[in-house]
Each structure stands twice: as structure tokens, then as C-alpha cells.
Amino acid sequence: MAYTIRVAQSEFSFDCEAQTTVLEGAKKAGFDLPFSCRNGVCGSCKGKVVAGTFDAPENLEGLGDEERAAGYTLFCQARPTSDLEIAVRSISRTDPNAIKTVKAKVYKATRATQDVSLLQLRFPAGTRIPFKAGQYLQVVLEDGARRSYSMSNPSTQNDGASLHIRHVKDGRFSHYLDSVVAAGDFLTVEAPFGDFYLRPGDKPLIFVASGTGFAPIKSILETLFKQGKPTRPIALYWGGRRKSDVYMADLPQKWAKQYEHFTFIPVLSEEDNGVDRAGFVHAAVLADYPSLAGHEVYACGVPVMINAARHDFTTKRQLPPDAFFCDAFVEGGVPAPVTS
Ligand SMILES: Cc1cc2nc3c(=O)[nH]c(=O)nc-3n(C[C@H](O)[C@H](O)[C@H](O)COP(=O)(O)OP(=O)(O)OC[C@H]3O[C@@H](n4cnc5c(N)ncnc54)[C@H](O)[C@@H]3O)c2cc1C
Numbered sequence: 258m259a260y261t262i263r264v265a266q267s268e269f270s271f272d273c274e275a276q277t278t279v280l281e282g283a284k285k286a287g288f289d290l291p292f293s294c295r296n297g298v299c300g301s302c303k304g305k306v307v308a309g310t311f312d313a314p315e316n317l318e319g320l321g322d323e324e325r326a327a328g329y330t331l332f333c334q335a336r337p338t339s340d341l342e343i344a345v346r347s348i349s350r351t352d353p354n355a356i357k358t359v360k361a362k363v364y365k366a367t368r369a370t371q372d373v374s375l376l377q378l379r380f381p382a383g384t385r386i387p388f389k390a391g392q393y394l395q396v397v398l399e400d401g402a403r404r405s406y407s408m409s410n411p412s413t414q415n416d417g418a419s420l421h422i423r424h425v426k427d428g429r430f431s432h433y434l435d436s437v438v439a440a441g442d443f444l445t446v447e448a449p450f451g452d453f454y455l456r457p458g459d460k461p462l463i464f465v466a467s468g469t470g471f472a473p474i475k476s477i478l479e480t481l482f483k484q485g486k487p488t489r490p491i492a493l494y495w496g497g498r499r500k501s502d503v504y505m506a507d508l509p510q511k512w513a514k515q516y517e518h519f520t521f522i523p524v525l526s527e528e529d530n531g532v533d534r535a536g537f538v539h540a541a542v543l544a545d546y547p548s549l550a551g552h553e554v555y556a557c558g559v560p561v562m563i564n565a566a567r568h569d570f571t572t573k574r575q576l577p578p579d580a581f582f583c584d585a586f587v588e589g590g591v592p593a594p595v596t597s
């Protein structure tokens with residue numbers, strides 16, 4: 258059974274099957290709503306149900322209790338049980354040329370540390386994939402399964418992609434990287450995806466990364482720096498368990514010398530070396546900022562950090578929920594995108 262989903266303050270409406278999430282239904286009908294993780298963690302697909310009923314899991318990490326009470330839900334999780342009227346941050350007709358699938362050549366595969374690989378991919382000659390700095394691509398495995406990786410290169414370099422990949426124990430793509438992938442090999446990749454990109458404005462910026470969550474932040478910052486010296490204050494907090502998890506610290510250290518408005522704070526949770534900050538990365542932000550009202554926060558990395566940061570920044574430091582942007586590196590593959 259299909260229900261009609263009407264999008265408030267727009268001329269758009271679409272049909273959505275009862276068992277289909279609103280996000281998938283929109284995609285099938287040829288519309289793009291914002292999304293990133295598709296797993297109920299990042300909050301990118303948040304919107305309001307103005308009228309109608311729907312089913313959604315009770316405890317969604319990407320949705321606060323107050324937001325739920327105010328009628329918000331995550332459209333990657335919500336399935337209609339009646340016709341709906343919804344309010345969304347943005348909606349547009351799907352551009353059939355926006356997402357490209359290419360056979361990318363592995364130009365370079367190196368290790369930053371024992372468990373982080375740096376992969377440089379080159380797209381076929383003459384192929385460029387325009388993307389917003391901060392977005393991610395999907396590696397399509399032989400059986401169609403997918404793994405998502407954020408592009409770390411600035412968006413001005415779109416004839417290839419640089420990835421920072423943390424190896425996880427018994428991970429399928431991690432194992433493939435360890436034992437199979439070498440320079441000269443080809444990987445099927447699809448891009449771009451995601452809603453983690455810098456919004457225009459002049460608010461002070463705080464970036465919070467855990468581990469390879471630095472990758473899309475590097476892309477955002479390098480793209481920004483290419484536009485000239487930043488005038489907005491920018492703080493980067495990059496956390497890991499040990500110093501080796503902050504595997505490219507010399508780069509933000511260089512930025513801190515180069516740009517007066519940029520500060521870099523490495524934070525280690527399991528190593529107290531007397532130099533770097535000790536503790537959890539989001540706790541370092543809490544300690545440094547009595548209030549985050551008037552700031553924008555961009556957080557990327559493991560879901561546990563994202564959830565703690567979102568919760569504490571919005572409930573203890575007055576950060577407005579709509580000033581928190583994130584990409585959550587949820588475990589395992591994400592569902593394949595629906596085809597229209
Ligand atoms: C939007 C998005 C962007 C991402 N960008 C990056 C990126 O830039 N760099 C990066 O390193 N990863 C990134 N990830 C995570 C990445 O997509 C994979 O989940 C991860 O590389 C593991 O894939 P795998 O095939 O090796 O492991 P799988 O075969 O999928 O998993 C095997 C085992 O490892 C566990 N596992 C899987 N992923 C993780 C994890 N992240 N942490 C802890 N345990 C895990 C699983 O629970 C399972 O037990 C991103 C994820 C999303 C959703």
C-alpha cells in the first residue's frame with residue numbers, strides 16, 4: 258500500500274510504500290532529501306512530520322527527546338502508516354548526472370600507521386566527479402556490497418580521491434586492503450554522497466574528529482584555505498586513543514603556524530604524554546568553551562563520539578541543534594542506495 262507524502266512549503270509530493278522509509282520513497286520518486294549515514298545516527302535526514310502517522314524505532318541516536326516530542330523524526334528510519342505532510346530542510350529533484358560510478362585506479366596505497374591506510378585513487382582520464390568538501394564515496398565490492406569512505410582531498414581536486422581508511426579487525430574491506438589491494442588495481446567507486454559540508458556564514462567553527470574522522474575535515478579545511486586566509490576563528494580538536502591515532506598531526510600543526518585564526522588541539526584518551534590533551538575529544542571542547550551558543554560544530558568519526566558531542570554540546574553548552582553537523586562512521590556497510 259502506498260501513501261502520499263506532501264512536502265510542506267513546496268509544490269512536491271510523492272508516493273511512498275508502507276514498508277519503505279520516507280528517504281527511500283523520496284529517492285524512488287526522483288527526489289533528494291538530505292542524508293548521510295542512513296542508520297539513524299547522524300541526524301542529517303531530520304525533519305518534521307506536520308500531519309499523519311508513521312513508524313520509527315524508539316531510541317534513535319540522531320534524535321533528541323525534545324525533538325521527538327516536537328514532532329521531528331529521522332526520515333531514513335520513518336515509515337508512513339498514513340498519508341503524511343512533512344517539513345524538510347531541503348528537497349530537490351534528483352539530478353541523474355550527480356552520482357557517478359567509475360573504475361578508479363589505485364595510484365598509491367601506503368600506511369600512515371599500522372592500522373590506517375592512505376589510498377590515492379585516480380578516476381579514468383578526463384573523468385571528474387564534482388563534490389562538496391566533506392562528502393564521501395562508496396566502494397562497490399564484487400557482490401554489490403558497499404563501504405563508505407570520506408574523501409580527504411579538497412573539492413578542487415576532483416579527478417581522483419584520497420581516502421584515510423582505518424583497518425577494523427575481521428573487516429571485509431579492511432582485509433581486502435591488507436591482502437589484495439596494490440597500486441595499479443582498480444576499484445569500483447560511486448560518488449558523491451552525504452550532507453557533511455561547510456555551511457556558509459561567519460560563525461566561529463569547531464571541528465571535532467576521532468581517528469579517520471579527520472579525512473572529510475581535512476577536505477573541508479583545505480578547500481577553505483584555498484579560498485584565502487580564513488577570517489572565521491577555527492578550532493580543530495582531533496582525538497584518538499594514542500598519539501599514532503592522530504596520524505597526520507604535522508599537517509594541522511602547519512596550518513596553525515600558517516593561519517592566525519586556526520588552532521589545533523590533539524586529544525588522547527589512553528596516553529598521557531604530558532604534551533597533548535588527555536581525555537575524550539568532545540570533553541576537551543566542553544572544558545574549553547563555557548558556551549557554544551553562536552558557534553557551529555562539525556564532528557566526524559565514531560558514532561559514540563558523535564552522540565556524546567551532540568548531546569553534551571546542545572544540552573550543556575547551548576549549541577543550537579541546527580548548528581551541529583556530523584558524519585558518523587557507522588559500522589559495516591550502508592544499504593545500497595535505492596534506484597529510481
Ligand atoms: C558516511 C560514512 C563515511 C565513512 N568514512 C570512513 C572513512 O573516511 N574512513 C574510515 O576508516 N571509515 C569510514 N567509514 C566506515 C567504513 O565505511 C567501514 O564501515 C569500515 O571501513 C569497516 O569496513 P570493513 O569492510 O573493513 O568491515 P566490515 O566487514 O563492515 O565489519 C567487520 C567487523 O568490524 C566491525 N566494524 C566495522 N566498522 C567498524 C568501525 N568503523 N569501528 C569499529 N568496528 C567496526 C563490525 O561491527 C564487524 O564486526 C565511514 C562510514 C560511513 C557510514
Ligand code: FES
Pocket residue numbers: 291292293294295296297298299300301302303319331332333334
Ligand atoms: S540519521 Fe538518517 S541519514 Fe543519518
